[in-house]
Amino acid sequence: xxxxxxxxxxxxxxxxxxxxxxxxxxxxxxxxxxxxxxxxxxxxxxxxxxxxxxxxxxxxxxxxxxxxxxxxxxxxxxxxxxxxxxxxxxxxxxxxxxxxxxxxxxxxxxxxxxxxxxxxxxxxxxxxxxxxxxxxxxxxxxxxxxxxxxxxxxxxxxxxxxxxxxxxxxxxxxxxxxxxxxxxxxxxxxxxxxxxxxxxxx
Numbered sequence: 530x531x532x533x534x535x536x537x538x539x540x541x542x543x544x545x546x547x548x549x550x551x552x553x554x555x556x557x558x559x560x561x562x563x564x565x566x567x568x569x570x571x572x573x574x575x576x577x578x579x580x581x582x583x584x585x586x587x588x589x590x591x592x593x594x595x596x597x598x599x600x601x602x603x604x605x606x607x608x609x610x611x612x613x614x615x616x617x618x619x620x621x622x623x624x625x626x627x628x629x630x631x632x633x634x635x636x637x638x639x640x641x642x643x644x645x646x647x648x649x650x651x652x653x654x655x656x657x658x659x660x661x662x663x664x665x666x667x668x669x670x671x672x673x674x675x676x677x678x679x680x681x682x683x684x685x686x687x688x689x690x691x692x693x694x695x696x697x698x699x700x701x702x703x704x705x706x707x708x709x710x711x712x713x714x715x716x717x718x719x720x721x722x723x724x725x726x727x728x729x730x731x
Contacts (some may be wrong), residue, residue, distance in 0.1 A: 545616035552719035557728045558595040560641055564723040566633065567591045567656035568607070569716050576614055576624030576711040585628050590653065600635060600729050607633060609645070617711075620701055621704035624711040630721055641727035647720040662724055 550704035568587040586608055609630035617624040634641040646660045 531728050539652045555731075556562040556598075558598050558600060560578050560593070560595060560723055560727045560729060562723060563655050563659050563662050563682060564593070564685055565646070565660040566577065566601070566643070566723070567695070568592060568719045568721060569652065570713060570719060571606070571701075571715060572590055572714045574611075574626045574628070574711070574713040576626050579611050579614045579626050581611055581613055583611040586631070587630070590656075590718070595729075597731055600731070601633075606719060619707055622708040624708065625659075630719075632723070633723065635727075635729045637730040639727065639729060641709050641729075642724040643721050644724050645719060646722040647718075648713060650714055651718060653717040654698035656688040656718065660722040662722055 542554040554655045555721050567590040569590050571586040574585070584605055589601055589603055589605045589607070592599050607630065611626060611628045613625070615625040627728055628645070630645050633638045633643045644662070647656070648659055
Protein backbone atom coordinates (compact mmCIF):
# COMPACT_ATOMS: atom_id res chain seq x y z
CA UNK A 530 0.00 0.00 0.00
CA UNK A 531 2.78 2.39 0.93
CA UNK A 532 4.62 1.59 -2.32
CA UNK A 533 1.51 2.38 -4.32
CA UNK A 534 1.08 5.72 -2.54
CA UNK A 535 4.73 6.60 -3.10
CA UNK A 536 4.45 5.65 -6.76
CA UNK A 537 1.38 7.84 -7.22
CA UNK A 538 3.14 10.75 -5.49
CA UNK A 539 6.16 10.32 -7.75
CA UNK A 540 3.95 10.29 -10.85
CA UNK A 541 2.14 13.40 -9.59
CA UNK A 542 5.42 15.23 -9.06
CA UNK A 543 6.60 14.36 -12.57
CA UNK A 544 3.32 15.49 -14.15
CA UNK A 545 3.35 18.72 -12.10
CA UNK A 546 6.93 19.52 -13.07
CA UNK A 547 6.13 18.85 -16.74
CA UNK A 548 3.09 21.14 -16.56
CA UNK A 549 5.15 23.90 -14.94
CA UNK A 550 7.86 23.48 -17.56
CA UNK A 551 5.26 23.87 -20.30
CA UNK A 552 3.74 26.97 -18.67
CA UNK A 553 7.00 28.74 -17.78
CA UNK A 554 8.54 30.68 -20.71
CA UNK A 555 11.90 29.41 -21.88
CA UNK A 556 13.29 32.91 -22.45
CA UNK A 557 12.68 36.46 -21.32
CA UNK A 558 13.18 39.82 -22.96
CA UNK A 559 13.30 43.15 -21.15
CA UNK A 560 11.30 46.09 -22.46
CA UNK A 561 13.21 49.04 -21.04
CA UNK A 562 11.74 52.10 -19.35
CA UNK A 563 11.45 54.89 -21.92
CA UNK A 564 10.72 52.60 -24.87
CA UNK A 565 8.55 54.48 -27.36
CA UNK A 566 5.58 52.85 -29.11
CA UNK A 567 3.92 54.31 -32.18
CA UNK A 568 0.16 53.81 -32.46
CA UNK A 569 -2.79 55.14 -34.47
CA UNK A 570 -6.30 55.97 -33.26
CA UNK A 571 -8.85 53.63 -34.81
CA UNK A 572 -11.75 56.01 -34.29
CA UNK A 573 -12.00 59.78 -33.79
CA UNK A 574 -12.21 61.48 -30.40
CA UNK A 575 -14.72 64.32 -30.14
CA UNK A 576 -15.67 66.24 -27.00
CA UNK A 577 -19.20 66.66 -28.40
CA UNK A 578 -19.89 62.91 -28.29
CA UNK A 579 -17.30 61.30 -26.01
CA UNK A 580 -18.15 60.16 -22.49
CA UNK A 581 -15.99 59.19 -19.53
CA UNK A 582 -15.37 55.45 -19.64
CA UNK A 583 -15.48 55.19 -23.44
CA UNK A 584 -13.09 52.73 -25.07
CA UNK A 585 -10.22 54.19 -27.11
CA UNK A 586 -8.94 51.52 -29.51
CA UNK A 587 -5.48 51.99 -31.03
CA UNK A 588 -3.46 50.02 -33.56
CA UNK A 589 0.30 49.53 -33.30
CA UNK A 590 1.94 51.27 -36.28
CA UNK A 591 5.30 49.55 -35.91
CA UNK A 592 6.41 46.34 -34.19
CA UNK A 593 8.22 46.24 -30.87
CA UNK A 594 11.38 44.21 -31.37
CA UNK A 595 13.77 43.53 -28.48
CA UNK A 596 17.04 41.64 -29.07
CA UNK A 597 15.70 40.34 -32.36
CA UNK A 598 12.46 39.05 -30.81
CA UNK A 599 9.12 40.57 -31.89
CA UNK A 600 7.13 41.17 -28.70
CA UNK A 601 4.37 43.29 -30.27
CA UNK A 602 3.38 43.02 -33.91
CA UNK A 603 2.45 45.85 -36.23
CA UNK A 604 -1.34 45.88 -36.35
CA UNK A 605 -1.84 44.65 -32.77
CA UNK A 606 -4.74 46.49 -31.09
CA UNK A 607 -4.65 47.91 -27.56
CA UNK A 608 -7.30 49.82 -25.64
CA UNK A 609 -7.24 53.11 -23.76
CA UNK A 610 -10.08 54.75 -21.83
CA UNK A 611 -11.62 58.22 -21.75
CA UNK A 612 -11.28 59.65 -18.23
CA UNK A 613 -12.86 63.12 -18.53
CA UNK A 614 -14.82 65.13 -21.07
CA UNK A 615 -15.57 68.86 -21.12
CA UNK A 616 -17.98 70.19 -23.73
CA UNK A 617 -17.35 73.49 -25.45
CA UNK A 618 -19.26 76.52 -24.21
CA UNK A 619 -19.75 80.25 -24.59
CA UNK A 620 -16.99 82.85 -24.37
CA UNK A 621 -14.37 80.73 -26.15
CA UNK A 622 -14.58 77.81 -23.72
CA UNK A 623 -13.10 74.99 -25.78
CA UNK A 624 -13.94 71.33 -25.30
CA UNK A 625 -11.51 68.76 -23.86
CA UNK A 626 -11.14 65.00 -23.90
CA UNK A 627 -8.74 63.42 -21.41
CA UNK A 628 -7.87 59.76 -21.87
CA UNK A 629 -5.24 57.28 -20.78
CA UNK A 630 -3.48 54.12 -21.86
CA UNK A 631 -1.78 52.94 -18.68
CA UNK A 632 -1.10 49.25 -19.49
CA UNK A 633 0.30 47.52 -22.59
CA UNK A 634 -0.56 43.77 -22.77
CA UNK A 635 1.88 41.12 -24.03
CA UNK A 636 1.34 37.58 -25.31
CA UNK A 637 2.66 36.01 -22.08
CA UNK A 638 -0.26 37.51 -20.16
CA UNK A 639 1.73 40.29 -18.51
CA UNK A 640 1.15 44.03 -18.90
CA UNK A 641 3.65 46.88 -18.81
CA UNK A 642 3.02 50.28 -17.24
CA UNK A 643 2.64 52.92 -19.93
CA UNK A 644 1.56 56.50 -20.50
CA UNK A 645 0.40 58.58 -23.47
CA UNK A 646 3.38 60.74 -24.39
CA UNK A 647 2.05 62.65 -27.40
CA UNK A 648 -0.88 62.90 -29.82
CA UNK A 649 -0.63 64.35 -33.33
CA UNK A 650 -3.56 64.74 -35.75
CA UNK A 651 -1.34 63.82 -38.68
CA UNK A 652 -1.26 60.14 -39.64
CA UNK A 653 2.08 58.35 -39.57
CA UNK A 654 3.88 61.16 -37.76
CA UNK A 655 7.32 60.46 -36.33
CA UNK A 656 7.58 58.90 -32.85
CA UNK A 657 11.05 58.25 -31.41
CA UNK A 658 12.09 54.78 -30.26
CA UNK A 659 13.06 56.30 -26.90
CA UNK A 660 10.84 58.82 -25.10
CA UNK A 661 11.10 60.87 -21.93
CA UNK A 662 9.13 59.37 -19.03
CA UNK A 663 8.82 62.63 -17.09
CA UNK A 664 10.69 65.22 -15.05
CA UNK A 665 13.69 64.03 -13.06
CA UNK A 666 12.57 64.18 -9.39
CA UNK A 667 16.00 65.44 -8.30
CA UNK A 668 15.41 68.64 -10.27
CA UNK A 669 12.95 69.75 -7.59
CA UNK A 670 15.74 69.72 -4.99
CA UNK A 671 17.18 72.74 -6.81
CA UNK A 672 14.04 74.34 -8.25
CA UNK A 673 11.88 74.48 -5.12
CA UNK A 674 14.28 76.46 -2.85
CA UNK A 675 14.82 79.04 -5.59
CA UNK A 676 11.38 79.25 -7.18
CA UNK A 677 9.26 78.56 -4.07
CA UNK A 678 9.04 82.11 -2.67
CA UNK A 679 8.55 83.58 -6.14
CA UNK A 680 5.80 81.07 -6.89
CA UNK A 681 3.90 82.07 -3.74
CA UNK A 682 3.95 85.73 -4.79
CA UNK A 683 2.78 84.87 -8.31
CA UNK A 684 -0.07 82.70 -6.99
CA UNK A 685 -1.31 85.50 -4.70
CA UNK A 686 -1.30 87.96 -7.61
CA UNK A 687 -2.73 85.61 -10.23
CA UNK A 688 -5.40 83.83 -8.14
CA UNK A 689 -8.10 86.52 -8.48
CA UNK A 690 -7.51 86.76 -12.23
CA UNK A 691 -7.68 82.98 -12.59
CA UNK A 692 -10.90 82.74 -10.59
CA UNK A 693 -12.55 85.47 -12.65
CA UNK A 694 -11.67 83.75 -15.90
CA UNK A 695 -12.87 80.39 -14.52
CA UNK A 696 -16.26 81.82 -13.55
CA UNK A 697 -16.61 83.83 -16.77
CA UNK A 698 -14.48 82.10 -19.46
CA UNK A 699 -13.16 84.52 -22.01
CA UNK A 700 -13.95 87.55 -19.85
CA UNK A 701 -10.32 88.68 -19.76
CA UNK A 702 -9.87 88.85 -23.51
CA UNK A 703 -13.43 89.98 -24.25
CA UNK A 704 -14.23 86.88 -26.28
CA UNK A 705 -17.93 86.43 -27.03
CA UNK A 706 -17.65 83.63 -29.58
CA UNK A 707 -18.62 80.05 -28.69
CA UNK A 708 -15.73 77.70 -28.05
CA UNK A 709 -14.71 74.81 -30.30
CA UNK A 710 -15.10 71.11 -29.56
CA UNK A 711 -11.94 69.05 -29.17
CA UNK A 712 -11.49 66.75 -32.15
CA UNK A 713 -8.80 64.18 -32.85
CA UNK A 714 -9.31 62.31 -36.15
CA UNK A 715 -9.05 58.60 -36.80
CA UNK A 716 -5.50 57.54 -37.77
CA UNK A 717 -4.01 60.32 -35.65
CA UNK A 718 -0.56 59.37 -34.39
CA UNK A 719 -0.15 58.54 -30.70
CA UNK A 720 3.19 58.13 -28.96
CA UNK A 721 3.15 55.89 -25.87
CA UNK A 722 6.06 55.43 -23.47
CA UNK A 723 6.84 52.42 -21.26
CA UNK A 724 7.13 53.74 -17.71
CA UNK A 725 9.05 50.88 -16.05
CA UNK A 726 11.36 48.03 -17.09
CA UNK A 727 9.18 45.03 -17.94
CA UNK A 728 10.11 41.34 -18.45
CA UNK A 729 8.27 39.46 -21.18
CA UNK A 730 8.45 35.68 -21.57
CA UNK A 731 8.55 34.06 -25.01
